Amino acid sequence: MTNRPLAVADRLVPLLRAGLIAGLVVAALAYPLAAATGIGAKATAHAVEAKTKLLSTALPAETSYLYAPDGKTLLTMFYEEYRQYTELSEMSPNIQQAIVAAEDSRFYQHGGVDPKGVARAFVANARSNGVSQGASTLTMQYVRMALRDSATTPQEVQEATQQTSLRKIKEMRMAIDLEKELTKPEIMERYLNSAYFGHRAYGIYAASEIFFSKTPNNLSPIEAATLAGLVKSPSQYDPASSDRKDATDRRNYVLQRMADLGYLAPDEVESMKREPIRLKLTDPPNDCAAIPKEYNSWGFACDYLKNWWSSQPAFGESRMERMDKLRRGGYRIVLSLDPKVQEAAENNVGSKDRTGSPFANGIVVAEPGTGRVKAMAVNRTYSLNLDENPPTSNPEASPKVKANYPNTVAPLLGGGDLPGYQAGSTFKMFPMLAALNAGMPLSTTFDAPHRYRSEIYDGWAPSNASGAMTGTQTMWSGFGKSVNTYFVWLEERVGADTSVRLAEQLGLRWRTDVDRKHASPEHAKQWGAFTLGVSDATPLEMANAYAAIAADGRYCEAMPVQTITDRDGTPTMYSTVSGIEREVAKPRCRQVVSADAARAATDAARCPTGDTPAKGGCGGWSTADSVRGTVGRPVAGKTGTTDSTRSAWFVGYTPELAAASFISDPDNPFNAVGDGQSQIPIEAVSRTLREALKGQPVRQFTPPSDQIVG
The missing domain is CATH 1.10.3810.10 (Biosynthetic peptidoglycan transglycosylase-like)
Structure with a gap:
C-alpha cells in the first residue's frame, strides 16, 4: 500500500x-x-x-522565369x-x-x-x-x-x-x-x-x-x-x-x-x-538544359544570358551573389531573340556543315542602336551531356556527333573568359575607323606593295594574299580587296594603340595572356599585326562592334534581354556611376566615333560585299561580291581568314541588323577549314540577313560628308 x-x-x-x-x-x-x-x-x-x-x-526566395520574346512562352526557370x-x-x-x-x-x-x-x-x-x-x-x-x-x-x-x-x-x-x-x-x-x-x-x-x-x-x-x-x-x-x-x-x-x-x-x-493517393507528377524545368526540344538552339542564348547576368553589378557584388539572385530573386526575364531572325540563323548555319561536322559554323545577330541580341545559332545541339556528345576531334568519337558543348558555345557567346577565334581581316575595320575618326579621308591613298616592311614595327614585313592586290589603293579599294600592306601602312599613320583602344571601346576583350600583353599600354604601339586579326574575338563581339558602325558610331553594350522585372512586376533597376537609376534591360549606349566617321567606314565596307558605295570606287573586284545580290538591299561587311585558313569569318550589316559568322574546328584549331569552306560564313550571314529582313522596307545607308570623302 x-x-x-x-x-x-x-x-x-x-x-x-x-x-x-x-x-x-x-x-x-x-x-x-x-x-x-x-x-x-x-x-x-x-x-x-x-x-x-x-x-x-x-x-x-522565389523561382526566376525565362520567357520567349512574346513574354508568354516559358522557356525555362532558374531556381x-x-x-x-x-x-x-x-x-x-x-x-x-x-x-x-x-x-x-x-x-x-x-x-x-x-x-x-x-x-x-x-x-x-x-x-x-x-x-x-x-x-x-x-x-x-x-x-x-x-x-x-x-x-x-x-x-x-x-x-x-x-x-x-x-x-x-x-x-x-x-x-x-x-x-x-x-x-x-x-x-x-x-x-x-x-x-x-x-x-x-x-x-x-x-x-x-x-x-x-x-x-x-x-x-x-x-x-x-x-x-x-x-x-x-x-x-x-x-x-x-x-x-x-x-x-x-x-x-x-x-x-x-x-x-x-x-x-x-x-x-x-x-x-x-479509403481513397488511394493519386498523384499527377510534374518535373519543373530548371536552367538552360531544360529548354524544350523545339527551342533547343535557344539554349545558346540562355547560356549567354547567364554569362551576362553574372557580370552585372546590379545583381550583386560577386558572380556568386549575382547567380544566387538569378536563382532566388523571382525575376521575370524576356529574351531579346527575334523568332524570325533566329529561325533564319538556324536555317543558315550548318547548311553546308551539319551537326556532326568537326567544323563549327556559328552566327550572332545584333541590333544596331540597342545592342540587343536577335539571334544566336551554331551547327550543334545544345546539350550538357558530354558522354553522348564527345569532342569531334577525338579519333574515338562517334561520326554522328550531336553536340559539342561547351567548347563551341563559350567562345560563340562571348561570355566567360575562354578565348574565341582569330578573326582575321575583319579587324581591318578598327584602324580604318580610327583613321577616319582622326580626320583622314576615305580617299587616303597608298601605293601598296606585295610585301611591306614596317620600320615602326621593328622591320615586320607582312605580305598580301595575292599579287592582284598590289598597286594604288584607297580605303574603299583597300578594304574591298582586303589589302594587308595598305592597312599596315594605315595603322602606322593612326597608331596601333589607337586602333586597339578603339576596338576596346567597341566591346572587344582580350582573353589570352598573349593578347593582354600586346594590348597593354606598354606594348600596344608595337602591335602591328593587330590589323590582320591575330587576336581572338567572338561573333557576339564582332557583330556588336559592326552594329555600332551601322548606328552612326553609337556603341551599345550587348543585351540578351527585352525586359527584366522583379517579383512584383516592376522593372529591375540599377544605379549608374553618376547615381542615376536606370532599368537593367534598357540599352546602354555611348557615342564612340563621330557619325560621319562611321558613315564613311560603312561606305568603304560596301565594297567587300559587291555593293556600290555612295561616294567612291571599289577598284574592280572584292572578296565577297555575292553578298549584295543575295541580301537584295544595301549591305556592308568584311571577310576574314587566318593563317592557313584555320578559321574563316564574315561580318555583314544593314541599317537594321549586324551579323557575324565564323567556321572553325573548336576542338582542334590546327584542323584547317580550307579555302573551299571560307564561303560558308559569307553565305550564312547574307542568307540570314535576307530572310530576316524579308518583307521589310528597304533602308539606305546615310552617305558620308564630302569633307570626309576627300
Whole structure:
C-alpha cells in the first residue's frame, strides 16, 4: 500500500516540473532581455526586435522565369528551391485548414507561442525521457524558415536551425513579436509560401504543381491533407519516392484532425480515408538544359544570358551573389531573340556543315542602336551531356556527333573568359575607323606593295594574299580587296594603340595572356599585326562592334534581354556611376566615333560585299561580291581568314541588323577549314540577313560628308 502513493507521486513530479517549466518559459518571454541574459545569450532584445522587423517584410526566395520574346512562352526557370509566391486568396481553404490540423490546431487562438502546447510537449518528453513531441507553432516554424531563408552566411543558417535552448527562446520571442506585426492570414500566407513539402517543392504553389499538376486554389481536401502531412517529415511521407503506406497513414491522420476541428464532416472523412493517393507528377524545368526540344538552339542564348547576368553589378557584388539572385530573386526575364531572325540563323548555319561536322559554323545577330541580341545559332545541339556528345576531334568519337558543348558555345557567346577565334581581316575595320575618326579621308591613298616592311614595327614585313592586290589603293579599294600592306601602312599613320583602344571601346576583350600583353599600354604601339586579326574575338563581339558602325558610331553594350522585372512586376533597376537609376534591360549606349566617321567606314565596307558605295570606287573586284545580290538591299561587311585558313569569318550589316559568322574546328584549331569552306560564313550571314529582313522596307545607308570623302 505504501508503494502505490509513492509511484503516483513519482509520476506526478515530472509532470508538475514540466508544467512549472512551461510556465516559466512563457513568463520569461515577457521579459526578453532578462531571459536572454539568464541563458547567456549574446543578442540583445533590441537585436531580436530588429530581426523581427526584418522578417515581417522579408519574402522567401522565389523561382526566376525565362520567357520567349512574346513574354508568354516559358522557356525555362532558374531556381535552387522551386517556389512561386502565392497570395492567400489564391489558395484553397482546404490547404489552410489542413495545415492548421496537421501542425498547429490552436493557431488562431494563441499569440505566437502556445502555452498549452509547451506544457504538453514538456509532459510528453518527460514521460519518454527524450524528445517525442515539439511545441512549435506555425508562427514559430515560419520564424525558423524565414531566418534560414534570409541567412547570408553558413553561420547564420546554422544559428537559425541548431537545436539549442537559446535558439528556441529567440524563436519564441520573435514569434510573439511577429504576431504584433502581422495578422494571422499574413502569417498563414507566408508560412505556406515558405514550407518545404519534399520532392524539391518549396511553398504551396510548387507542391501543388509537382505532386498534382494544379494550382493551390484547386486543391481538394484529400490533396490538401496529403501535402499538409508532408511538412512534418518530407522524405518519410513523400508519396512520390517513399512507401505510400506511410504517406497514406499521415494523410488520414490529417483528415481525421480536420474532422476533429470541424473542417470536415466525419462521414466524409471516413470515405476519404479509403481513397488511394493519386498523384499527377510534374518535373519543373530548371536552367538552360531544360529548354524544350523545339527551342533547343535557344539554349545558346540562355547560356549567354547567364554569362551576362553574372557580370552585372546590379545583381550583386560577386558572380556568386549575382547567380544566387538569378536563382532566388523571382525575376521575370524576356529574351531579346527575334523568332524570325533566329529561325533564319538556324536555317543558315550548318547548311553546308551539319551537326556532326568537326567544323563549327556559328552566327550572332545584333541590333544596331540597342545592342540587343536577335539571334544566336551554331551547327550543334545544345546539350550538357558530354558522354553522348564527345569532342569531334577525338579519333574515338562517334561520326554522328550531336553536340559539342561547351567548347563551341563559350567562345560563340562571348561570355566567360575562354578565348574565341582569330578573326582575321575583319579587324581591318578598327584602324580604318580610327583613321577616319582622326580626320583622314576615305580617299587616303597608298601605293601598296606585295610585301611591306614596317620600320615602326621593328622591320615586320607582312605580305598580301595575292599579287592582284598590289598597286594604288584607297580605303574603299583597300578594304574591298582586303589589302594587308595598305592597312599596315594605315595603322602606322593612326597608331596601333589607337586602333586597339578603339576596338576596346567597341566591346572587344582580350582573353589570352598573349593578347593582354600586346594590348597593354606598354606594348600596344608595337602591335602591328593587330590589323590582320591575330587576336581572338567572338561573333557576339564582332557583330556588336559592326552594329555600332551601322548606328552612326553609337556603341551599345550587348543585351540578351527585352525586359527584366522583379517579383512584383516592376522593372529591375540599377544605379549608374553618376547615381542615376536606370532599368537593367534598357540599352546602354555611348557615342564612340563621330557619325560621319562611321558613315564613311560603312561606305568603304560596301565594297567587300559587291555593293556600290555612295561616294567612291571599289577598284574592280572584292572578296565577297555575292553578298549584295543575295541580301537584295544595301549591305556592308568584311571577310576574314587566318593563317592557313584555320578559321574563316564574315561580318555583314544593314541599317537594321549586324551579323557575324565564323567556321572553325573548336576542338582542334590546327584542323584547317580550307579555302573551299571560307564561303560558308559569307553565305550564312547574307542568307540570314535576307530572310530576316524579308518583307521589310528597304533602308539606305546615310552617305558620308564630302569633307570626309576627300
